[in-house]
Amino acid sequence: MLTSRDVEAILIQHGYRLTRPRAAVVDAVLKYTHPFTAEQLVADVGTGKGGSIGRATIYRTLEILASLDVLTRLIQPDGHPAYICDSLGHRHHIVCSGCGTAVAFTFCPVQELVPALARDTAFEIHDHLLEVFGVCPSCQVSATSAGGPRA
């Protein structure tokens, strides 16, 4: 698990300044256990709340953190982009459509598929996007205890 020190070190390593607003964004980001949207972060640390960080700054910082692989950008079931911060490296997530909990998994089935896919389609494959959606154990329980799930 990353700490704010780690992230700050990464920022500096890459030639970014460590400013107060950035530190605040990093702190907030590390507190999330679920995927969060940019707007959520704006609501949390944006102007008028505990913090007073401008929208633009927050979006810019998210951009930077994502480019440094500190944050992973993922797509929510409703199609909206979200971010999650767990640790470095290539990984995918299962996201609970009930409570939003995300669990990461490092095994990437697409990487195994890439050679065959490249051969079959003659495409040069550069990247991929994979999200899995489902219901986490605790949401399964509450759905059952609530009298059975209903579409």
Next chain:
Amino acid sequence: MLTSRDVEAILIQHGYRLTRPRAAVVDAVLKYTHPFTAEQLVADVGTGKGGSIGRATIYRTLEILASLDVLTRLIQPDGHPAYICDSLGHRHHIVCSGCGTAVAFTFCPVQELVPALARDTAFEIHDHLLEVFGVCPSCQVSATSAGGPRA
């Protein structure tokens, strides 16, 4: 490959009326060989052009067609949603980041992963999202002939 007749039959089968605007949207949709965005469709058949179909109607019709699996909703490399219409069933796409060409593949590596993932995470897995991005053969050629690719 689907024809407009097929799609119209599907619509009626599911209790939707076959109206002139819907038929026009279906026709337009079937003409696309590449993934297209809703706004593109609005530009093509929307008010003021050859057609005169309202934005809302186009969005609504896309929604219906996607819910009937006539259209597949996919995510473009820039993160914007797009639609593609090739045929029915579960499938994924490789999208060329140069020209937008999409090639479908029916083999889904995620389905094989689902049991293990469900066991490991205790999630009930319902759905997934998979897009692969790359460069198609003809874009590879033009990149080379244009003096070599550049990051």
Next chain:
DNA sequence: TCATCAACTGATACCAGGTGTCAACTGGTG
């Protein structure tokens, strides 16, 4: 400690994509 300067910030206006509303219209049915 101070001066300098580029990087950074926050406010604001703006833009694009998408949705909600509602009166008018249309197609299917009897």
Next chain:
DNA sequence: CACCAGTTGACACCTGGTATCAGTTGATGA
């Protein structure tokens, strides 16, 4: 033909994200 639910199109609105720019901040060297 009359009726009515489903559908349409115009339009206002909302939301997420971006561009701009004057002012501020932090790192650096003297």
